[in-house]
Amino acid sequence: MTCTMPIIITGGAQRLGLACAKALLADGFDVLVTYRATKPSLALLEELGARCMYADFSSFEGVESFIRHIKQDYSALRGIIHNASEWDSEAISPDPRQLMEKMWQVHVFAPYRMNLAFEALLYAGFECLGKADIIHMTDYVAEKGSDKHIAYASSKAGLANLTYSFAKRFAPKVKVNSIAPSLLMFHPEDDADYREKALNKSLLHQAPGEKEGVLAVQYVLTNSYMTGRTLSLDGGRHLV
Ligand SMILES: NC(=O)C1=CN([C@@H]2O[C@H](COP(=O)(O)OP(=O)(O)OC[C@H]3O[C@@H](n4cnc5c(N)ncnc54)[C@H](OP(=O)(O)O)[C@@H]3O)[C@@H](O)[C@H]2O)C=CC1
Numbered sequence: 001m002t003c004t005m006p007i008i009i010t011g012g013a014q015r016l017g018l019a020c021a022k023a024l025l026a027d028g029f030d031v032l033v034t035y036r037a038t039k040p041s042l043a044l045l046e047e048l049g050a051r052c053m054y055a056d057f058s059s060f061e062g063v064e065s066f067i068r069h070i071k072q073d074y075s076a077l078r079g080i081i082h083n084a085s086e087w088d089s090e091a092i093s094p095d096p097r098q099l100m101e102k103m104w105q106v107h108v109f110a111p112y113r114m115n116l117a118f119e120a121l122l123y124a125g126f127e128c129l130g131k132a133d134i135i136h137m138t139d140y141v142a143e144k145g146s147d148k149h150i151a152y153a154s155s156k157a158g159l160a161n162l163t164y165s166f167a168k169r170f171a172p173k174v175k176v177n178s179i180a181p182s183l184l185m186f187h188p189e190d191d192a193d194y195r196e197k198a199l200n201k202s203l204l205h206q207a208p209g210e211k212e213g214v215l216a217v218q219y220v221l222t223n224s225y226m227t228g229r230t231l232s233l234d235g236g237r238h239l240v
């Protein structure tokens, strides 16, 4: 059993999760990142002081195994950021049952099961540090739906709803909030036409990058009077 009280970032070996891990390490947090595929970023994170733990949330057993490892190694947690996600579409996933199960497994069941399992550890973190947080990384489409990512959007809406229930259940010790981004960053393979259309979906016409997601996480973690809420990061997309 170690004496650190980490904040867990699921799926933290790339893009937003990685940027959050680096920023929170610089802010002085103990950071534990979960990864599935091995990536060069893991060595860098370990060099910076993070612990990197393999976890695959695509099965019930994978979630249970991760919970067992955390409970074995820690008696308290500063928090958990449910960032792990897959943005699968109906176009690339022809089997509706498989797609829906996959999206709800990673975006709803895994966070739900972990939140319940880590209740006592989060309370212990609160007793020691005076703060404990759960952050759900949802999506703008949880509110509006998406014609090309129907199952994905529904599962992010499920995750958004968990925010309300866990905020009630864990109050006043653990704050539970969502961050709901719209476009943060493109993928290298996105073509010019796609990029233009995506940028035009918001009032601010930006793909702001990881840094805006990081700032949102830092705000939620610093804040002491916000729970059961969603911080929207969408460039005013709801007004277009
Ligand atoms: N990027 C954007 O513009 C937007 C992002 N968001 C949300 O913000 C968050 C971060 O986005 P982004 O950085 O782009 O995410 P990415 O898709 O780039 O990364 C997600 C991470 O989750 C991990 N992951 C996926 N499935 C599983 C699983 N079953 N078990 C364990 N780990 C898993 C992946 O690991 P591996 O590669 O090893 O599978 C990967 O490291 C996500 O929740 C996303 O939905 C919302 C709106 C816009």
Ligand SMILES: Nc1nc2c(c(=O)[nH]1)N=C([C@H](O)[C@@H](O)CO)CN2
Binding pocket: 084, 085, 086, 087, 139, 181, 182, 183, 184, 185, 186, 198
């Ligand atoms: N897990 C992921 N979720 C999302 C991603 C992603 O790359 N991984 N990307 C998006 C898009 O940026 C979209 O918001 C605009 O094209 C949404 N969710």
